[in-house]
Amino acid sequence: MIDFSLKDKVALINGGSRGIGESMAREFAERGATVIVASRKQESVDAVARSIRDAGGKAAAHACHTGKPEQVEALFEQVQKEFGKLDVLVNNAATNPYFGPFINAPESAFDKTFEVNVKGYFMMAQRAAKMMVEEGRGSIINIASIEGITPSQMMGIYSMTKAAVIMLTKVIAKELGSSNVRCNCICPGLTETRFASVLIETPEIYQHYVQAAPMGRHAQPSEIVGAAVYLASDASSYTTGAVITCDGGTAI
Numbered sequence: 001m002i003d004f005s006l007k008d009k010v011a012l013i014n015g016g017s018r019g020i021g022e023s024m025a026r027e028f029a030e031r032g033a034t035v036i037v038a039s040r041k042q043e044s045v046d047a048v049a050r051s052i053r054d055a056g057g058k059a060a061a062h063a064c065h066t067g068k069p070e071q072v073e074a075l076f077e078q079v080q081k082e083f084g085k086l087d088v089l090v091n092n093a094a095t096n097p098y099f100g101p102f103i104n105a106p107e108s109a110f111d112k113t114f115e116v117n118v119k120g121y122f123m124m125a126q127r128a129a130k131m132m133v134e135e136g137r138g139s140i141i142n143i144a145s146i147e148g149i150t151p152s153q154m155m156g157i158y159s160m161t162k163a164a165v166i167m168l169t170k171v172i173a174k175e176l177g178s179s180n181v182r183c184n185c186i187c188p189g190l191t192e193t194r195f196a197s198v199l200i201e202t203p204e205i206y207q208h209y210v211q212a213a214p215m216g217r218h219a220q221p222s223e224i225v226g227a228a229v230y231l232a233s234d235a236s237s238y239t240t241g242a243v244i245t246c247d248g249g250t251a252i
Helices: 019-030 042-054 068-083 107-135 156-179 196-199 203-212 222-232
Strands: 010-014 034-039 058-063 088-091 139-144 182-190 243-246
Touching: 010 019, 010 107, 019 034, 019 042, 019 058, 019 088, 019 107, 019 222, 034 042, 034 068, 042 058, 058 068, 068 107, 088 107, 088 222, 107 139, 107 156, 107 182, 139 156, 139 222, 156 182, 182 222, 196 203, 222 243
Parallel strands: 010 034, 010 088, 034 058, 088 139, 139 182, 182 243
Antiparallel strands: none
């Protein structure tokens, strides 16, 4: 029988206070994982963790700005102290402060987007990998985007960061495969979250995305979760370096 259980696994979900990350945190907990919900604001992660515990699950909450090395280090020191191991890392935090033409993009937007979307993922994965190598196993799941495969207009910097996340995934998979640490990537298409609200609520932009998807609609966060459950569970024990698109066919 294929094992999709996450019982006894400790899973850290960064960007877990809402949207896709929150949906993953709830589903992981329902499947038996102890979930550590991380995001920038303590009150936001506290609310999600409390809700999971109220539903009978196991969850902790820790604030962390992943673009800040000292906060990443403090987070992992706390994880080590509280749980003694880490089985799964989901890198999900992201930002996109600039939506507009590449030619007019300010340097500040470039720096901020790469700080969170690339540097943050790199530092989180690096720190998680050290714990996982010691344990002799682990799964790192990077949430990228189809923008990293086929960019849209006005999303240039964001698309570049997501392409970098895809390559980061492959680098980690190749280097750590012999240590039984797997790294895979999920590339969602347009998904109904607060992060993507401007794309969904602007009719001309929304139509562009929907028309590009053979399924003719956008996704709900829950529709991305199944791929993460597979990659976090032992069902994917021989899967590493994979880039899984959950995009309604947009990147075909």
